[in-house]
Amino acid sequence: MTDRDPLYRRHRFPAEIIAHAVWLYFRFPLSLRMVEDMLAARGIIVSHQTIRLWAEKFGRTFANQIRQRSCGRLGDKWHLDEAVISIRGETHWLWRAVDQDGFVLERLVQSRRNAKAAKRLMRKLLKGQGRAPRVMVTDKLRSYDAARREVMPGVEHRSHKGLNNRAENSHQSVRQRERVMKRLKSRRQLQRFISIHDPIANLFHIPRHDISASHHRQLRAAAMNMWPEIARI
Structure with a gap:
């Protein structure tokens, strides 16, 4: 990428791969090694330690953007x-x-x-x-x-x-x-994880009560379309 976003500079992997790894880790109850194996199955060789660093650096940035977008829109x-x-x-x-x-x-x-x-x-x-x-x-x-x-x-x-x-x-x-x-x-590790996990989970949380299957699919598609915008890819 010749014009890659400054957020991803000095990272040799494309932004799409980094954002996808972060999405997998926080969207599903997966360990770092599980995410490593899932990427390896697609021919992407990256260590679980690198994924951990991605999750901490990029996950926090993504979570902060989601929080800013949802400010004032949540329930009373x-x-x-x-x-x-x-x-x-x-x-x-x-x-x-x-x-x-x-x-x-x-x-x-x-x-x-x-x-x-x-x-x-x-x-x-x-x-x-x-x-x-x-x-x-x-x-x-x-x-x-x-x-x-x-x-x-x-x-x-x-x-x-x-x-x-x-x-x-x-x-x-x-x-x-x-x-x-x-x-x-540690307590610090748990606080750091949930402070990133919960905003990302909010983005993909779709209440199932009182909505039709078609409406649910529309909301899910909207969340999936918003993710690349948040991840700047």
Whole structure:
């Protein structure tokens, strides 16, 4: 490529191959070695370490662009939840917030499951979304209400275990990746991965309820057409 995008300069592989490798890694629950094998099956010989570097460098750029495009377009009903994560034998908590359609709004790995941790998530949510929600839905953890009274006192809060399945389901992608990777090396590694993974997953997340198969295919095609634009290929 004689006029390749500055983002890809000094990389010997074409932009299309790099973007495709990043897409495979974050779009599906694949390990780096699995992506390496899938590229090798097409005659593209690249090491899994190189794919890791691509995922960190280019994935972050792609994720930032997706976040900018989706700013202000996500829902006003926030579902918050926390899931326990074991990292090198130590207990951590993955706090997540999704909207009513299942799009991930925010994610935060913390070592505590208390009101201080809940407040940190809510403040990050408000900063990222630029507005408070219409309603907030959580499980029965009392820390949420304590944090809400301080951070978002005017927001309606619904606390019920059965109402929060949407947020609980959002942890599945991390659970799948955890199994593929065998183990998580550090809290920083997990935070870095989900900060890239979730925006890319949002781009290809298409709610299946109340839409026809043809409409679903149209939305999927629109997401696939947007990816080359985001990846600058």
